[in-house]
Every structure is written in C-alpha cells, then in structure tokens.
Amino acid sequence: MNDGSTTNPDFRCGYIAIVGRPNVGKSTLMNVLIGAKVSITSRKAQTTRHRITGIQTSEDAQFIYVDTPGFQTRHANALNKTLNKTVSNTLTAADVVLFIVEAGVFGAADQQVMDLLPKNVPAILVINKADRMKDKAQLMPFAQKVAALHPFAAVVPVSAKMRFQVDSLEKEIRNWLPRNEPIFGPDDITDRSEKFLAAEIVREKVFRNSGDELPYTSTVLVEKFEQEGNLRRVFAAILVERDSHKAMIIGAKGARLKEISTAARLDMEKLFGGPVYLEIWVKVKSGWADNEAGLRAYGYE
Ligand SMILES: Nc1nc2c(ncn2[C@@H]2O[C@H](COP(=O)(O)OP(=O)(O)OP(=O)(O)O)[C@@H](O)[C@H]2O)c(=O)[nH]1
Ligand SMILES: [Mg+2]
DSSP: OOOOOOSOTTOEEEEEEEEOSTTSSHHHHHHHHHTSOOSOOOSSTTOOOSOEEEEEEOSSEEEEEEEOOOOOOSOOSHHHHHHHHHHHHHHHTOSEEEEEEETTBOOHHHHHHHTTSOTTSOEEEEEEOGGGOSSGGGHHHHHHHHHTTTTOSEEEEOBTTTTBTHHHHHHHHHHHSOBOOOSSOTTOOOSSOHHHHHHHHHHHHHHHHSOTTSOSOOEEEEEEEEEETTEEEEEEEEEESSHHHHHHHHOGGGHHHHHHHHHHHHHHHHHHTSOEEEEEEEEEOTTGGGSHHHHHHTTOO
C-alpha cells in the first residue's frame, strides 16, 4: 500500500485512536476529518460496532484515524464485551488518542473511558457538539474542569456537525504524529472492503429509519457482492431477533424497507462512485449477540 518515499523530511504519519462513550460524535468527527463518509452515524447508541479506519493524506502528513465503538458500560453481553475489547486494542496501537466528550456533559461513562487512556501516548481532549452549548461562556470552564482530570496534550472544542474548529484540531493532531513515511496510498480513504462498507450503510439506514422500539440487536450481512464493470450488485440480509421486529422493518406494504433500501443505495452509489443494484431481505435469527460463535459468524472480531 505504501506509495513510495516522500521528499519532505518532516512528513508525519501515524495512527489516531478516536475513543469516547457512546453517541458523543466520534464517527461524525472522523468522517469530517477525512472528508468522506466511511463510518456510519446515528442518534442511537451502539451505532459503531467495529474498528473502522479512515485515512486522510495531505502534503505533509498522513492521518490514519481509527474510529471505535462507544465504550459500553450498561450490559455485559458478548457483543458489548467484544466492542470494549476493540476499544482497548485500538488504544494500544495508537500514536495519538482523541478522547471525545460532549460539551457540558461529563459523567461516569466518560470517566471510565478516560481511565483507559494509555499514559505514554499523547491524548487530545476534544469537546464536541460545541454548537449545542447554549451559554457559550460555559464552554471554557467546562473545558478546564475536564482538562484538570488528566494530563492532556491539548484541548480543542469543536463541532463536527457545523465543521467548527476541525482544521485547528487537525493541526494539533499533526503536531503529535511521529515523523514517518506514509503507510497507505495517497487516495486511500479506508482499509475496509466495499462489501463491509455496504453492510454498514444498510445498518445505518435500519438504525435511522426505525424508531426506538427496534432493539439494537439487529445486524446486517451482505451475502453476495458482485462487481461487473462499474455496476455493483449487493444482496443483503437484515437479521433481527423476532418476527415482530421483522414486521417493524418491513413496514406497511413494505414501505419502510423500501425507504431503507433507497437511502442505502444512494449512499453506496456516492461512496463507490457508480451505479448499485441492491436487494435486501429480512431474516429472523435470535440470540446472535449473546454468544461468541454468533458474533464471529457476523464479522465481529
Ligand atoms: N449538535 C451536534 N450533533 C452532533 C455533532 N456531532 C455529532 N452529532 C450527532 O450526534 C449523534 C451521534 O453521532 P455519532 O457520530 O454516531 O456518535 P458516535 O460517538 O460515533 O456513537 P457510537 O458509535 O454509537 O458510539 C448523531 O445524531 C450526530 O448527528 C455536533 O458537533 N453537534
Ligand atoms: Mg460511532
């Protein structure tokens, strides 16, 4: 993947782990930093379930971001244990850590993630959703309060959604990256396959188009992915726990499944840069999130 040596002796390259409790905006921020949507986002917790690499290469640096699942503190099932292992493993391989919190909110779940931060790796405190803070004068005191809890390398308030201060954050990250040749090619944006990204896109639409009544234990499996010239053909199964969940996803006269399918196809066409034929069906498969074999079968590491 290496695209050869650069002539800049100050070229920087390294791995940047993005960690934080669920829903603070880790994936939204990574997508904004790399300028492409490789990690799915939604207002529901547990949207990210895998380690997802997002790569951005500039004149003088290659940023290899690693988005992680929100650290789970509520239930201790096999899926959540796997998600948390992903977070810990990512931290051990990072050159820089972005610890994300939400402006004005710091609780036990944030503290638990802070306790995981490795001592010998620079960690930047990123205060996201700054746009949400109604009283802007509260931002500084909040930043100071959280900054006092850990020896952070830097503190940067941002809004991933409004793209506020994202450039400053990138500059700050570069300062802490090691001098290194690039590891990936200049146009690479992720190390994940299109088949994997297709499954994630369908899962995002399931999360976004279904109400809170749909439990998080639904997942998506791409059973077939074919490419013929510029056309991709994607055959995906949405796996749910119960018949009632299946009915929920299909909707009246299949209306909801149609919405999910159209939205997913449009996103895939944008990301892959060509037409996509997408077929989706819904299957009932209970208990997959509770055992290791089920998790492995559906691609959880
Ligand atoms: N107002 C506001 N909302 C944001 C911002 N960044 C993210 N969000 C919203 O916060 C919600 C969660 O965003 P995600 O990026 O999926 O959060 P996450 O931390 O990756 O969540 P998990 O993967 O579940 O841990 C979504 O509804 C986003 O649109 C921001 O800067 N401002
Ligand atoms: Mg996420």
